[in-house]
Amino acid sequence: MDSPSRSSVIVIGAGVSGLSAAKVLVDNGIDDVVILEASDRIGGRVCKENFGGVSVELGAGWIVGVGGKEPNPVWELALKSSLRTCFSDYSNARYNIYDRSGKIFPSGVAADSYKKAVDSAIQKLRNQGVDADDVSIVSEPPCTPKTPMELAIDFILHDFEMAEVEPISTYLDFGEREFLVADERGYEYLLYKMAEDFLFTSEGKILDSRLKLNKVVREIQHSRTGVTVTTEDGCIYEANYVVLSVSIGVLQSDLISFTPPLPRWKTEAIEKCDVMVYTKIFLKFPYKFWPCAPGKEFFIYAHERRGYYTFWQNMENAYPGSNILVVTITNGESKRIEAQSDEETLKESMEVLRDMFGPDIPDAIDILVPRWWSNRFQRGSYSNYPIISDCQVVQNIKEPIGRIYFTGEHTSERFNGYVHGGYLAGIDTSNALLEEMRKDKERKSDGQSFLLEPLLALTGSLTLTQTESVSGLHKCDLPTQLYLNGKLGIQEAIL
Numbered sequence: 001m002d003s004p005s006r007s008s009v010i011v012i013g014a015g016v017s018g019l020s021a022a023k024v025l026v027d028n029g030i031d032d033v034v035i036l037e038a039s040d041r042i043g044g045r046v047c048k049e050n051f052g053g054v055s056v057e058l059g060a061g062w063i064v065g066v067g068g069k070e071p072n073p074v075w076e077l078a079l080k081s082s083l084r085t086c087f088s089d090y091s092n093a094r095y096n097i098y099d100r101s102g103k104i105f106p107s108g109v110a111a112d113s114y115k116k117a118v119d120s121a122i123q124k125l126r127n128q129g130v131d132a133d134d135v136s137i138v139s140e141p142p143c144t145p146k147t148p149m150e151l152a153i154d155f156i157l158h159d160f161e162m163a164e165v166e167p168i169s170t171y172l173d174f175g176e177r178e179f180l181v182a183d184e185r186g187y188e189y190l191l192y193k194m195a196e197d198f199l200f201t202s203e204g205k206i207l208d209s210r211l212k213l214n215k216v217v218r219e220i221q222h223s224r225t226g227v228t229v230t231t232e233d234g235c236i237y238e239a240n241y242v243v244l245s246v247s248i249g250v251l252q253s254d255l256i257s258f259t260p261p262l263p264r265w266k267t268e269a270i271e272k273c274d275v276m277v278y279t280k281i282f283l284k285f286p287y288k289f290w291p292c293a294p295g296k297e298f299f300i301y302a303h304e305r306r307g308y309y310t311f312w313q314n315m316e317n318a319y320p321g322s323n324i325l326v327v328t329i330t331n332g333e334s335k336r337i338e339a340q341s342d343e344e345t346l347k348e349s350m351e352v353l354r355d356m357f358g359p360d361i362p363d364a365i366d367i368l369v370p371r372w373w374s375n376r377f378q379r380g381s382y383s384n385y386p387i388i389s390d391c392q393v394v395q396n397i398k399e400p401i402g403r404i405y406f407t408g409e410h411t412s413e414r415f416n417g418y419v420h421g422g423y424l425a426g427i428d429t430s431n432a433l434l435e436e437m438r439k440d441k442e443r444k445s446d447g448q449s450f451l452l453e454p455l456l457a458l459t460g461s462l463t464l465t466q467t468e469s470v471s472g473l474h475k476c477d478l479p480t481q482l483y484l485n486g487k488l489g490i491q492e493a494i495l
């Protein structure tokens, strides 16, 4: 069992955000960073598995927003690391919508319905007084489409909703492109490359002093002097600061308790963020029976039950000859499928494929069903702020509480839900923490020390007016109880 030894910063979670946060700290001379990771690997939601002879991405698969107004730093890392990717345009799926009898909707219907779906989504947002270019698509209320046109519109809308984090402009502005990672080393190779200097020895062994795997954090005790972190196996770690990079789903769960508890404005913001469940089911076949012509990489199954094995991708583009199909499902359907056996899922998938391609197609010989919702270290796939224009929610989720700094894709105002969102969030969080550490040092050298706790004990509670009049007081000096006064109070209290 590890005995408590105090480090400057503990980073909780070794996904892309935790790793980029740790890297910035180490690069800035904070050598005694310790990363505690619950699972037995780094990468988090960037995760590959060997299936059917190739490497498939259970989590993030695309590098998105390439060639847009802002460079995507993950794309730059991919180029530097010579990661194999292929251009992938899933907007083509709208021209390959199969009905239940296997007929493809005519392309005229597809083009019209696409336009109508976009218009209807934009109109819906405008009705809510939102600038449609800056926000994500919000879910349509469930409806029961009947005519082919209604079905097509509905499935295109559903496609938008599956990637709810995408702004509409992504669909309209073809300047931005998406690349599918198709590399045996996996998307996670980028994370290993990023971490190689500070987490691994030159022989590729993990630096045990920096990275501790299988350490499930269960409690964070924090005070104005430091932070104590307790893991499920009873180990205790102490630090001056914590960077907490676990997913929004984990923050919403009871996996980690905080002593003293997080203030209400913080927990309310955490609860406000939706968690999207997005599941890719992989099916391996003895041979191909689906169309593989260019523009046919994706197809949609139009079933009256919304989201029922809707969105299909053939992996020929990424892995020629792999004979693998992927079907993507989301939210309620994901949770339903996670709860049933893989045999049942295989049976349902085969029924759907036989609707589209006829009774004579071969059975799949293998299936892989990732379970992001049931995974207690994830509890979902990615954050999904319904209307991103309410930046305050993101701000409150991100706002540090004393010595606890929050990061992760869900704290990214611009790119939440994405790998590059997580990457940039980690950098931002560590830069904010470094700034705080610098100020702390300055305060100490100026001889500014402030004993708030005795003051609190005397007064019983401290009002905002009182905090405002205290010079030298900083956020880190505030016991969490003060945060109950609200965020405005905190900002006013930082002098």
Ligand SMILES: Cc1cc2nc3c(=O)[nH]c(=O)nc-3n(C[C@H](O)[C@H](O)[C@H](O)COP(=O)(O)OP(=O)(O)OC[C@H]3O[C@@H](n4cnc5c(N)ncnc54)[C@H](O)[C@@H]3O)c2cc1C
Binding pocket: 012, 013, 014, 015, 016, 017, 018, 036, 037, 038, 039, 042, 043, 044, 045, 046, 058, 059, 060, 061, 062, 063, 064, 215, 216, 217, 218, 245, 246, 247, 250, 255, 256, 278, 279, 280, 372, 376, 377, 378, 380, 381, 382, 407, 408, 409, 410, 416, 417, 418, 419, 420, 421, 422
């Ligand atoms: C199915 C799926 C498809 C996706 N597709 C794409 C895509 O195509 N393109 C894209 O850009 N993004 C995609 N994403 C989103 C992307 O993967 C995430 O936004 C990003 O990887 C999140 O990184 P993170 O560091 O914020 O969180 P995570 O990767 O979740 O890292 C958090 C880490 O914290 C650890 N942890 C949790 N609880 C504890 C605890 N109590 N103690 C210690 N450690 C703990 C976890 O094990 C994990 O390693 C997808 C995600 C999923 C699941």
